[in-house]
Amino acid sequence: MIVPLLAHGNLGYWDEVVFVSVALIFLGMMVVSWWRSRQMDADLGQAPSAPPVSPAQAPLQPQEGRFELD
Amino acid sequence: MNWTSRLALLSLLLALLSWPVAAHGYIVRSIPENRSVLQRSPTRLQYWFSEDLEARFSALNLRDQDGNIIASGGVDADNAARMSLQLPPGALSDGAYLVELRAAFASDGHAVVQTQVFFVGQRVEGVQAQDASDQAQPLEVVWKVLLLSGTYLLFGAFMLYTYVLIPAWGSARHPQGLLPPRVMARLNVVVGLGLTSALLGQALSLLQQTMVFFDVSAERAIFGGLWQIVRGGSRFGDVWTLRLIGLGLVLLSFGASLAYREKMPRIVQSAWTANTWTMALVLGASAVSSHAAGALVMPWVAIAMHWFHALAVAFWIGGLAVLTLILPPALAPYEGEARRAALSAVMRRYSVLVYGAALATIASGAYNAANWFYSPQDLVSSYGGALALKLLMVAGLLLVAALHHLALHPDGALARSLKPLRPLAGRAASFGATLRLEAVLGLGTLALASLLSATPIPQPAFLQDEPPAPSASATIQTANGLWEVSAQLIPGAPGVNTLDVVVKGATSFAGPVLAQWDHPTTGARSPWQSADAVEDGLFVASTAAINAEGEWLALIDLGEGLDAPRAALRFSVRQDAAVLRSLPPSLWNIVPAVLATLTLGLILRAPWQALYRRLSLGPQTLLMALGMTVISAGAIAASIWWVAEQSRQADLLLAMPPTIVNPSLPDQDSLTRGKALYEQHCIAWQSVTDFRALTGNAERLRDEDLFIATYEGWRRVPPCHGDLSAEQRWDIVNYFRRLARVLTS
Structure with a gap:
C-alpha cells in the first residue's frame, strides 16, 4: 500500500509518480548544470587551460554585444 | 525617500490594508438546504x-438555537x-x-468557518446563517508577500546570473563567479535578502x-507543538x-560558495547556476498548493500552467x-560610451528573455483565468476585480518594456508598430528611471499576485443547479x-444516497420497512437494511x-414476513446529479494551453538549436535514435495497455455482468405468482x-444462477418439475x- 503524499488531482497514486518524477528531473538538471558550469570560464575563452575548440564551438569572447566588466 | 520608493511603499500598504481574503473552496451542495x-x-x-x-482539521457541529452542541x-x-x-x-x-x-x-x-441554518416544523424568525468570513488574515498576506518576494527574487537572481550577466559581462579574469567582486558582493546581498525573506x-x-x-x-501554536502536527499531518505540511x-x-550551496570561494573559486558559478x-x-x-490544485479542469495541467506562470513572472519581476x-x-x-556599451550588452540579453517571459505570462495567465471564469458574472466577482488590478499593473510593465525595446532597437521591425510611443522612448534611453519604474510596477504586481492567491475564486453558478431528485411510487x-x-x-447519483419512503394505507403503518438496492445490469445487490x-x-x-449510473431498483418490503407487501420501484441514477468534481476542457482552456505550449517552444528554441548543432546526425546515429524512440514508445504504450487490460479483467472477475x-420486476404481483408456482413445482427443494x-447462499448467487437451478437443480437440490415458461421461472x-431471506434471518 503506497501512502499518498500529495494526491489531489484525478490521477490517484499517479499524482505521486508525476510529482516525484518532476522533482527528480529538476534535481538531475541541478546536478548537470553544476557540472557543466565548470566549463563556463573555459567557454569565455580566457582560461589558460581552455581546451582547443572547433570553429562551431567558438568562444563567446570576443563577440559583438559583450562587455567584460573590469 | 524618492518618489519611486514612496510609490512602491504606498501600493504595498494599500494592497495589504484594503483587500479582503477568504477561503478558496466552497460548499457546492447541502442536505438540507x-x-x-x-x-x-x-x-x-x-x-x-x-x-x-483535511479530515483531521475539519469538523461539523450541530447546535440548537441556544448555541448548545447537540451532535x-x-x-x-x-x-x-x-x-x-x-x-x-x-x-x-x-x-x-x-x-x-x-x-x-x-x-x-x-480553513473557513461558516454556519447554515435549517428549521424543523416551522421557520423561526431571527435565526441567521453566517457565510464564510471574507475578512483578511493579515498574517497570511504577510507570509505570502514575503515568500513570493523571496522566491521570485532568488529565481530572478540565479536566472539573471546564468543567462544574462555571465553571457554579457562574464570574464575569466574574475575567478570567483566570473563577475567583478563589487557585482558579486551586491548579488550576494540580494540572495541573502531573498533567502531571509523566503525562509521568514x-x-x-x-x-x-x-x-x-x-x-x-x-503562542499555543508554537509552544504547544501544534505546528508539528500540521507539518507532518496535512498536505499543506507535505508541500x-x-x-x-x-x-x-x-x-x-550558497553558503558553500561563500565559504569556499577562496579555495575553490569555481564553486561560485556552479552553485549559482545549479540553484x-x-x-x-x-x-x-x-x-x-495553489488555487490550481482545486481546478475543475485537468488539475495537473492547471498546476503546470500555474508553475509556468510563476517561473515567467519570477524571472521578469525578480530579474x-x-x-x-x-x-x-x-x-x-x-x-559615456563605455557605460552605454556595458548597459546595452546586458539589456539586449535581458530584453530577449523578457519578451519570452511576457508572452509566457500572458498565455499561462489566460489559461489560469479560464479555470475560474465560466460566465460574465464571474468577472465582476472580487477575484475578477483583483485580477483586473493585476492586469493593469502588467499592462504598465508591458508599456515600460516596450519603451525599452524602442530604446534598444529604434529601427527594428517592432519599433514601427510602436510608433505612438516614440516621444516617450527618449526618456527610456538611459534605462535608469524607467528601470526603477518597472521595478516599482513589478513590486506592485507581486503584491497583487499575493493578494490574488488569497482571494476567493468565483463560485460557478452551474454548481448550484441541483437536478431534481428522482421519485417513484x-x-x-x-x-x-x-x-x-x-x-x-x-x-x-452514484455515491451515498438517502431513500425517503412514505407509506399510506387504510390504517397507519408502524413498520418495519426493509429496503434493498439492485442493479440488474451488473447484478449488484445490496444487503437488506x-x-x-x-x-x-x-x-x-x-x-x-x-x-454506477443507470437503472436501479429499490425493493421495499412492508414487514419482515413471507407475505409482507412488496413495492419494487425503478430509479434512474444519473451521473450529472452527482456533485461536480471535474469538467472537460473547453475551447477557452485549449486555446491558451496551445499558446502557452507554443511560447514554451519559442523560449526553448535556442537551447534546442544548440543541442541540435552538437548532435552527430549520421545515418547510423539517426537510425539508432529513431529505433530506440520507437521501441521505448511502444514499450510504454504496451505497458499502459497491459496494466489497463489487467485492471479491466480484475474488475470483470470481481463484478461479472450477468449473461x-x-x-x-420483483414486485408484489411477481411474488404472489412466484409463491404459487414454487409451492406447486419446486416444493421438493x-x-x-x-x-x-x-x-444460505441466495444473496451471493445471481438471479441467473437461481434461474438455471429451476432447470437443472443446484448441487443435490432437484430441478423444478413440470412445464414452466421462462417468465414463471423468473417469478419463482x-x-x-424472499423465502431465503425469511428462512435465514
Missing part, C-alpha cells in the same frame, strides 16, 4: 465541498470532499438548528496555518516540507529587481387493503451501494439437505429470494 424548513427531524446532514478537506460529524471516510452527520430518527424536536462547518481545504490549506515567509506560513487549523493563538528542502539546498533549477522546483512546490539593484555598482567605473393490493408506497432517492421510522408512515434509509438479466445451503426466482 440552507434555511430550508423540514417537516420532520432529518436523519442525515450532508455537505459537499468544491475541494477535498458532531466530520469528513466522510469514502469522500474527502464531503462532511456528514447521522442523527437517530426523530432526534430533533421542532425549532431552529445551526450547522457549524469548519472546513480546512487540502489543496491550499485555507516559510516559517510564518506554518505558524499561520497552525493558528487557522487549530483556531489557537500564535511546506518539500519547499523547505528546496530552500535548504539553495542555502547550503536556478532548485528555485524552479521550489516555485513548482508552491504551485502544488528586474535584481538588475535594478546591481546596475549602480556594476556600471560605477564607466562613463407504487400501489400494492393485499388482503388487508391497498397500500400506497412513494419514495424519493436523494440525490439520485431496515429503514428508520421517522414519523407516522415515513421511513428513511441511506446507502452507499449505488455505485441473462431478470426481466421480471425443501426436502433435500442442500436446500439449507441454497437459501423472485419469490425464492
Whole structure:
C-alpha cells in the first residue's frame, strides 16, 4: 500500500509518480548544470587551460554585444 | 525617500490594508438546504465541498438555537470532499438548528468557518446563517508577500546570473563567479535578502496555518507543538516540507560558495547556476498548493500552467529587481560610451528573455483565468476585480518594456508598430528611471499576485443547479387493503444516497420497512437494511451501494414476513446529479494551453538549436535514435495497455455482468405468482439437505444462477418439475429470494 503524499488531482497514486518524477528531473538538471558550469570560464575563452575548440564551438569572447566588466 | 520608493511603499500598504481574503473552496451542495424548513427531524446532514478537506482539521457541529452542541460529524471516510452527520430518527424536536462547518481545504490549506441554518416544523424568525468570513488574515498576506518576494527574487537572481550577466559581462579574469567582486558582493546581498525573506515567509506560513487549523493563538501554536502536527499531518505540511528542502539546498550551496570561494573559486558559478533549477522546483512546490490544485479542469495541467506562470513572472519581476539593484555598482567605473556599451550588452540579453517571459505570462495567465471564469458574472466577482488590478499593473510593465525595446532597437521591425510611443522612448534611453519604474510596477504586481492567491475564486453558478431528485411510487393490493408506497432517492447519483419512503394505507403503518438496492445490469445487490421510522408512515434509509449510473431498483418490503407487501420501484441514477468534481476542457482552456505550449517552444528554441548543432546526425546515429524512440514508445504504450487490460479483467472477475438479466420486476404481483408456482413445482427443494445451503447462499448467487437451478437443480437440490415458461421461472426466482431471506434471518 503506497501512502499518498500529495494526491489531489484525478490521477490517484499517479499524482505521486508525476510529482516525484518532476522533482527528480529538476534535481538531475541541478546536478548537470553544476557540472557543466565548470566549463563556463573555459567557454569565455580566457582560461589558460581552455581546451582547443572547433570553429562551431567558438568562444563567446570576443563577440559583438559583450562587455567584460573590469 | 524618492518618489519611486514612496510609490512602491504606498501600493504595498494599500494592497495589504484594503483587500479582503477568504477561503478558496466552497460548499457546492447541502442536505438540507440552507434555511430550508423540514417537516420532520432529518436523519442525515450532508455537505459537499468544491475541494477535498483535511479530515483531521475539519469538523461539523450541530447546535440548537441556544448555541448548545447537540451532535458532531466530520469528513466522510469514502469522500474527502464531503462532511456528514447521522442523527437517530426523530432526534430533533421542532425549532431552529445551526450547522457549524469548519472546513480546512487540502489543496491550499485555507480553513473557513461558516454556519447554515435549517428549521424543523416551522421557520423561526431571527435565526441567521453566517457565510464564510471574507475578512483578511493579515498574517497570511504577510507570509505570502514575503515568500513570493523571496522566491521570485532568488529565481530572478540565479536566472539573471546564468543567462544574462555571465553571457554579457562574464570574464575569466574574475575567478570567483566570473563577475567583478563589487557585482558579486551586491548579488550576494540580494540572495541573502531573498533567502531571509523566503525562509521568514516559510516559517510564518506554518505558524499561520497552525493558528487557522487549530483556531489557537500564535503562542499555543508554537509552544504547544501544534505546528508539528500540521507539518507532518496535512498536505499543506507535505508541500511546506518539500519547499523547505528546496530552500535548504539553495542555502547550503550558497553558503558553500561563500565559504569556499577562496579555495575553490569555481564553486561560485556552479552553485549559482545549479540553484536556478532548485528555485524552479521550489516555485513548482508552491504551485502544488495553489488555487490550481482545486481546478475543475485537468488539475495537473492547471498546476503546470500555474508553475509556468510563476517561473515567467519570477524571472521578469525578480530579474528586474535584481538588475535594478546591481546596475549602480556594476556600471560605477564607466562613463559615456563605455557605460552605454556595458548597459546595452546586458539589456539586449535581458530584453530577449523578457519578451519570452511576457508572452509566457500572458498565455499561462489566460489559461489560469479560464479555470475560474465560466460566465460574465464571474468577472465582476472580487477575484475578477483583483485580477483586473493585476492586469493593469502588467499592462504598465508591458508599456515600460516596450519603451525599452524602442530604446534598444529604434529601427527594428517592432519599433514601427510602436510608433505612438516614440516621444516617450527618449526618456527610456538611459534605462535608469524607467528601470526603477518597472521595478516599482513589478513590486506592485507581486503584491497583487499575493493578494490574488488569497482571494476567493468565483463560485460557478452551474454548481448550484441541483437536478431534481428522482421519485417513484407504487400501489400494492393485499388482503388487508391497498397500500400506497412513494419514495424519493436523494440525490439520485452514484455515491451515498438517502431513500425517503412514505407509506399510506387504510390504517397507519408502524413498520418495519426493509429496503434493498439492485442493479440488474451488473447484478449488484445490496444487503437488506431496515429503514428508520421517522414519523407516522415515513421511513428513511441511506446507502452507499449505488455505485454506477443507470437503472436501479429499490425493493421495499412492508414487514419482515413471507407475505409482507412488496413495492419494487425503478430509479434512474444519473451521473450529472452527482456533485461536480471535474469538467472537460473547453475551447477557452485549449486555446491558451496551445499558446502557452507554443511560447514554451519559442523560449526553448535556442537551447534546442544548440543541442541540435552538437548532435552527430549520421545515418547510423539517426537510425539508432529513431529505433530506440520507437521501441521505448511502444514499450510504454504496451505497458499502459497491459496494466489497463489487467485492471479491466480484475474488475470483470470481481463484478461479472450477468449473461441473462431478470426481466421480471420483483414486485408484489411477481411474488404472489412466484409463491404459487414454487409451492406447486419446486416444493421438493425443501426436502433435500442442500436446500439449507441454497437459501444460505441466495444473496451471493445471481438471479441467473437461481434461474438455471429451476432447470437443472443446484448441487443435490432437484430441478423444478413440470412445464414452466421462462417468465414463471423468473417469478419463482423472485419469490425464492424472499423465502431465503425469511428462512435465514
